[in-house]
Amino acid sequence: MTSAIEIRGLSKHFGPVRAVDDLSFEVAAGRVTGFLGPNGSGKTTTLRMLLGLVSISGGQATFGGRRYVDIDQPIQHVGAVLEATSFHPGRRARDHLKSVAVGAGIPVARVDETLDIVGLTDVAKRRVGKFSLGMRQRLQLATALLGDPEILILDEPSNGLDPQGIQWLRTFIRNQAALGHAVLVSSHLLSEMEETVDDVVIISQGKLVLQTTLADLSTRAGTASGMRIRTPEVDRLGQALDAIPVGWRRTAPDTVVIDGATPEWFGPFAAQHQIVLYELVTERGSLEEVFLSLTQGFDAAIVGQSTSGQSAPFHTPGAPS
Amino acid sequence: MIAIVRAEWIKLRTTTIPWVLTGVSLVITGLLILVYFVNHGDGGGGGRGGGGTPGGFGPPTPDVPHTVQQLRNLIGRGIEGYIFALLLGVLIITVEFRHKTVTTSFLVTPRRWKFVVGKLIMAGLAGAVLAVIILTATVLGGGLALSAKGGSFSALFHQLGAVAPGMILVFVLFALLGVGVGSLLTNQVAALIVCLGWFLIVENIIGGIWSGTTKWLPSGAAAAAANVTAGRNADIGLFNWWQGSLLILAYGLIFAAVGSAVLAKRDIT
Numbered sequence: 001m002t003s004a005i006e007i008r009g010l011s012k013h014f015g016p017v018r019a020v021d022d023l024s025f026e027v028a029a030g031r032v033t034g035f036l037g038p039n040g041s042g043k044t045t046t047l048r049m050l051l052g053l054v055s056i057s058g059g060q061a062t063f064g065g066r067r068y069v070d071i072d073q074p075i076q077h078v079g080a081v082l083e084a085t086s087f088h089p090g091r092r093a094r095d096h097l098k099s100v101a102v103g104a105g106i107p108v109a110r111v112d113e114t115l116d117i118v119g120l121t122d123v124a125k126r127r128v129g130k131f132s133l134g135m136r137q138r139l140q141l142a143t144a145l146l147g148d149p150e151i152l153i154l155d156e157p158s159n160g161l162d163p164q165g166i167q168w169l170r171t172f173i174r175n176q177a178a179l180g181h182a183v184l185v186s187s188h189l190l191s192e193m194e195e196t197v198d199d200v201v202i203i204s205q206g207k208l209v210l211q212t213t214l215a216d217l218s219t220r221a222g223t224a225s226g227m228r229i230r231t232p233e234v235d236r237l238g239q240a241l242d243a244i245p246v247g248w249r250r251t252a253p254d255t256v257v258i259d260g261a262t263p264e265w266f267g268p269f270a271a272q273h274q275i276v277l278y279e280l281v282t283e284r285g286s287l288e289e290v291f292l293s294l295t296q297g298f299d300a301a302i303v304g305q306s307t308s309g310q311s312a313p314f315h316t317p318g319a320p321s
Numbered sequence: 322m323i324a325i326v327r328a329e330w331i332k333l334r335t336t337t338i339p340w341v342l343t344g345v346s347l348v349i350t351g352l353l354i355l356v357y358f359v360n361h362g363d364g365g366g367g368g369r370g371g372g373g374t375p376g377g378f379g380p381p382t383p384d385v386p387h388t389v390q391q392l393r394n395l396i397g398r399g400i401e402g403y404i405f406a407l408l409l410g411v412l413i414i415t416v417e418f419r420h421k422t423v424t425t426s427f428l429v430t431p432r433r434w435k436f437v438v439g440k441l442i443m444a445g446l447a448g449a450v451l452a453v454i455i456l457t458a459t460v461l462g463g464g465l466a467l468s469a470k471g472g473s474f475s476a477l478f479h480q481l482g483a484v485a486p487g488m489i490l491v492f493v494l495f496a497l498l499g500v501g502v503g504s505l506l507t508n509q510v511a512a513l514i515v516c517l518g519w520f521l522i523v524e525n526i527i528g529g530i531w532s533g534t535t536k537w538l539p540s541g542a543a544a545a546a547a548n549v550t551a552g553r554n555a556d557i558g559l560f561n562w563w564q565g566s567l568l569i570l571a572y573g574l575i576f577a578a579v580g581s582a583v584l585a586k587r588d589i590t
Contacts, residue, residue, distance in 0.1 A: 053427060102324060
């Protein structure tokens, strides 16, 4: 299956800062791909490079093998909702859409269609300066939909939307995928995307952490379950656990977490060793925890790397130069 | 490119700036005509008149503009409005950066030089329209005032053909220059300050220190292009009309070319 979007070894350097670093992933048609990462992880820069708004330091970002700037009438193929895009406050919503449609060779009749799709028909003649954040977000979406594109790129689209708006957006995104369109949606919250995405691309510090399916990520979350035990006899419990092949860690002076443990297994185990228990809790890892552990663990690894890397320019006193 | 220009026209007419600028330039032109008549002609044909002509009675007196040069000067009263054409050009392009609408514009037209060319064409057309509006106002306003003073409306109207082409040309060229400056200096306030500062202050200083440079300056080139001397530009140290036109065009296109090149590499974040 050919990819709608291909990112190959994409990099962006702002001076010494590597905002995006050798990033590669693909987005398939007919699926919703969540582009996830903490704030400042390089999601927006990646999307803007893909759309030709930010220059590329290295690598490629293409749609079916073509760069955005090489596509004839690009907004008829790729629709984008980006953060920090704005409107002229004095211009009416319909006029804004009309100017975009005319510039892109799209019939003006499509303007009213998209206004209807996003539910802005009633305020089409109002000046955008009077719009709420949620209305602006809908107008951006209408702009992206003008060309009826087969690829949609949405950067944190639920910003400013109320709960009903978010629900509406989810349904809308699923419908787009059902039409066979490729949808790439960025977010810093996996929980926000759980019900919407098929695939996930997780980045941190500008680097790819993981590209997989949501199903696979859920499986990982399932295996991440375990038990949390509060006991006054932490040391004795630790000795007993060390004697068997099980992963465990102390999370508080009186608390231990045991990976993959079940109450059926641990209850008899505690009785056998005669350990006093205050609390016994089964913990299921949530997707959000997996996401956090993936990005945080990755952050720690990167921080470790860059610290050792940065030590080179500084001369340690007494070290040979 | 036609689609881009049509889109630019929608963008332009759906904001208040061009209408405000047109209105302001009309008011100023009206005031200039008023001042002209208060001063009883500028004496282009035969020296400044002494006493006034009360009311509109009696035959034309030397105080009422009647020579060819006086009538042409009257029609050309609005020529200084080319500064508004310049500002219009600056605003047409910098408004996109001020309100961050440039992101959408670049998504529609990812080849950024096309975006700049679209702006140049739109600004050129807008400059021509502004010149025509101002000319119409001067002919009507000036003509009515002239008739009221006993002068000839039709004599004034007959000089329109001699003045209009040069004036329209200058407005178009300065609108292009404005887009050029704005493409390089995308900060709207900075671009406006630089333009106004240049024409109100810097040019006067440069022209004052090196008088021979006047014809090379944009305002000198504007006077040459407008052909205010009717073919005798060299007498007052200016280029002839087409040299002056080419000079302004060159300034505008150099700015636009450098601006396009800088824009092409600029990250829109």
